[in-house]
Amino acid sequence: MESAMLIKNGRVINPTDAGGKPLSSVASNQSLDVRIRDGKISELENELKTKAGETIIDAQGCWVMPGFVDMHTHLRDLAQADREDICSGTQAAAAGGYTTVVAMANTDPPTDCAEILDRVIKRIHERALVEVLPVAAVTKGLKGVELTNMVEMSDMGAIAFSDDGMPISNLGVLRRAFEYARLHGRPIISHPEDHDLSHGGSMNEGMQSTCLGMKGIPSASEAACVAREIEVLRYTGGRLHFAHTSAKASVDLIRQAKAQGLSVTADATPHHLVLSDAEMMPYDTSFKMNPPLRSAKDVEAIEQALVEGVIDAIATDHAPHSKLDKNKPFDHAPFGIIGLETAFALCFEKLVLSGKMPPNKFLALITTHPAKILGIPAPQISVGARANIAIVDPEMRWHFEIGESLSKSKNSPFKGRALKGKNLITIFNGKIVYFDKDRAQRRIQEVCATST
Ligand SMILES: [Zn+2]
Numbered sequence: 207m208e209s210a211m212l213i214k215n216g217r218v219i220n221p222t223d224a225g226g227k228p229l230s231s232v233a234s235n236q237s238l239d240v241r242i243r244d245g246k247i248s249e250l251e252n253e254l255k256t257k258a259g260e261t262i263i264d265a266q267g268c269w270v271m272p273g274f275v276d277m278h279t280h281l282r283d284l285a286q287a288d289r290e291d292i293c294s295g296t297q298a299a300a301a302g303g304y305t306t307v308v309a310m311a312n313t314d315p316p317t318d319c320a321e322i323l324d325r326v327i328k329r330i331h332e333r334a335l336v337e338v339l340p341v342a343a344v345t346k347g348l349k350g351v352e353l354t355n356m357v358e359m360s361d362m363g364a365i366a367f368s369d370d371g372m373p374i375s376n377l378g379v380l381r382r383a384f385e386y387a388r389l390h391g392r393p394i395i396s397h398p399e400d401h402d403l404s405h406g407g408s409m410n411e412g413m414q415s416t417c418l419g420m421k422g423i424p425s426a427s428e429a430a431c432v433a434r435e436i437e438v439l440r441y442t443g444g445r446l447h448f449a450h451t452s453a454k455a456s457v458d459l460i461r462q463a464k465a466q467g468l469s470v471t472a473d474a475t476p477h478h479l480v481l482s483d484a485e486m487m488p489y490d491t492s493f494k495m496n497p498p499l500r501s502a503k504d505v506e507a508i509e510q511a512l513v514e515g516v517i518d519a520i521a522t523d524h525a526p527h528s529k530l531d532k533n534k535p536f537d538h539a540p541f542g543i544i545g546l547e548t549a550f551a552l553c554f555e556k557l558v559l560s561g562k563m564p565p566n567k568f569l570a571l572i573t574t575h576p577a578k579i580l581g582i583p584a585p586q587i588s589v590g591a592r593a594n595i596a597i598v599d600p601e602m603r604w605h606f607e608i609g610e611s612l613s614k615s616k617n618s619p620f621k622g623r624a625l626k627g628k629n630l631i632t633i634f635n636g637k638i639v640y641f642d643k644d645r646a647q648r649r650i651q652e653v654c655a656t657s658t
Pocket residue numbers: 370371372397449450496
């Protein structure tokens with residue numbers, strides 16, 4: 207039977223557009239009921255009457271928003287399915303309110319040829335709970351030497367190109383990559399890091415690393431890479447997106463490049479927005495990620511850049527790792543933390559509850575802005591739009607209990623953290639793909655086929 211659903215009593219929140227203006231002809235911040243038919247939003251009115259056979263969702267006190275877009279997720283799978291697979295990763299995404307995730311190419315084996323991309327796409331069809339858009343590698347084996355067949359993989363559906371996890375140090379290779387990616391209008395997603403500067407480091411270089419006796423990764427490792435890649439872009443043209451911006455110096459360079467009219471965009475992660483290196487639990491590998499948590503000044507610059515629009519999007523860099531790997535000594539443990547389930551609440555508190563920006567502008571950072579960078583339709587609550595929806599209680603206080611995480615991996619620095627704002631129900635193409643079983647079950651009710 208086709209899905210038929212009515213979301214009642216909620217407040218519809220739509221994001222601003224990519225230019226920061228309210229979406230034209232679409233309601234926002236209004237109490238409206240939402241009817242869903244055949245995977246799409248069919249009606250958007252005040253007090254719609256229930257119909258026979260519908261599933262009714264009571265969204266009293268909740269915000270009804272378009273499902274979120276995460277433009278930087280590591281879904282693992284293939285040879286690393288013990289850490290995460292496309293099923294568990296998209297379950298975690300749905301729990302966080304995400305209905306679209308972009309899967310990075312540093313899989314094992316890397317997504318660097320048509321054959322592997324084809325395997326990934328097949329698995330997405332078989333196992334994904336929400337939309338997964340695959341990224342393909344820029345160079346074979348992520349080695350930074352020989353370009354992949356970008357034209358072929360673009361035709362197959364690669365949404366962007368990235369050697370994420372590895373920087374492309376050879377600028378001649380990067381230049382050719384821009385030229386090929388430009389043919390299809392695809393962005394290059396850069397992981398800006400200078401390996402000669404970062405080599406051997408496991409946390410931010412500064413007072414904290416000195417106190418802990420750890421080798422540091424200077425912020426210059428990121429900023430130097432941002433600077434040189436901007437110069438290559440200036441020469442070749444194309445589209446350059448910087449992932450997980452963490453340093454004030456990088457923000458300054460990106461601001462300048464944008465002012466000069468270059469096609470540069472950037473994202474930042476929730477953890478770089480809410481945590482500094484001073485808040486790390488010493489030697490706890492749940493706080494080890496790349497780029498590392500930076501200084502309080504850097505955190506401030508990231509927040510300011512999101513408010514000003516210099517950084518365009520928030521992306522999780524969800525990076526699952528096994529307990530065995532994360533239990534290694536700090537220096538030897540892998541970089542990365544999971545983040546899909548905590549992203550909304552962490553950023554909501556930091557940006558909206560603090561009064562830094564209104565809800566619709568914040569929502570744009572996780573919907574319209576990443577969608578524009580990726581060249582996909584802007585998610586919105588409007589008649590005719592795909593029924594991809596997150597129903598969030600903005601007042602709900604909760605704790606992130608790591609045992610309840612739907613990810614296969616549990617490497618989060620936010621274990622047990624008190625949060626405000628909880629996604630209760632996620633709808634993808636008109637189907638409920640997540641509901642918070644303890645908090646949302648009573649809100650869902652089937653209307654039997656004979657009632658009116
Ligand atoms: Zn990266």
